[in-house]
Amino acid sequence: MVALNYETKHIGKNKFSRPGYKLFPVKAFVLHYTANHGGTAENHFSYFNNLKGRYASAHIFVDRTKSLEIIPLSEVAFHANERKEGPLIPSLKATAGYYPGGNANLNTIGIEMCMEKDGTIHPDTIARTILVIQKLQKQFGVLPIYRHYDITGKRCPAPFVSDEKLWTKFFVDVKKEDDELKFSSGTLKKEWETFLGSKAQREIAVKAAVEAGYSANWIKNFEEGKAENGDVAALAIGALIKANK
Ligand SMILES: [Zn+2]
Known part of the structure; x- marks a missing residue:
């Protein structure tokens, strides 16, 4: 550590x-x-x-x-x-x-x-x-x-x-290591959607989220807009799954 x-x-x-x-x-x-x-x-x-x-x-x-x-x-x-x-x-x-x-x-x-x-x-x-x-x-x-x-x-x-994976893991880890950080902003969601613009990047991000321990149910909740604590990774992943459909 x-x-x-x-x-x-x-x-x-x-x-x-x-x-x-x-x-x-x-x-x-x-x-x-x-x-x-x-x-x-x-x-x-x-x-x-x-x-x-x-x-x-x-x-x-x-x-x-x-x-x-x-x-x-x-x-x-x-x-x-x-x-x-x-x-x-x-x-x-x-x-x-x-x-x-x-x-x-x-x-x-x-x-x-x-x-x-x-x-x-x-x-x-x-x-x-x-x-x-x-x-x-x-x-x-x-x-x-x-x-x-x-x-x-x-x-x-x-x-x-x-290595996009290294990058995706980085921002998932930023979220993972500090759950206390919160935000609630549509603007940020938009930024993340822009950031996760390519399909390949989104797929890697979902995979990284799963590997990082985010459950399928958790991802589904955020996909449906139930981002209660509004955290960055959640919104990013929700946005990317939506955009991927
Ligand atoms: Zn530079």
Whole structure:
């Protein structure tokens, strides 16, 4: 069992990594991986603290031993904006005078999973990232979780793109490990329906739900709209089963 080990150590203001722009109300959490073989959270603190010549950053870095917040969660980080046309998730498109193109950096929190030397993401890193998401959900509400890939098409986090099962298991586990988190929002249901847009993804999600111990009866209840506690996984699964018919 991993521990959250959440540390806060902010990098200095830097136009390339920490511009100091105020973050809009948070609408989603965005998952990344560092694509940097063997780089730890501390390594990335140093890197982004000294960044020059390219725009990049994220709020939180998670590795095998800890999670490290390097940018205040009230400020913008540069992590999910490669598309001139704006994000693939239209509801995340935001603009500001200093940032006119329309992008998701203004209203999302970016979380980076550090990569092992062999290119994988260690199971402890994934487990700790789940704890980070749960912490954020307590602060900001049970918001949708997206891969960078879902927002701009970039293959990030690559292991979660090449293996959809790993990704589906991730968001089912986020739900599974903390039943106390609740929400009741049709908007969120819609987000999840968008997210679970492909038939293949939905089938994998149902399978993951069953494997995660959700009974057929439980799934049926949610399918029929009896989402009493309105939890994320339930609504997602209900929505996907409905959409799958
Ligand atoms: Zn990314």
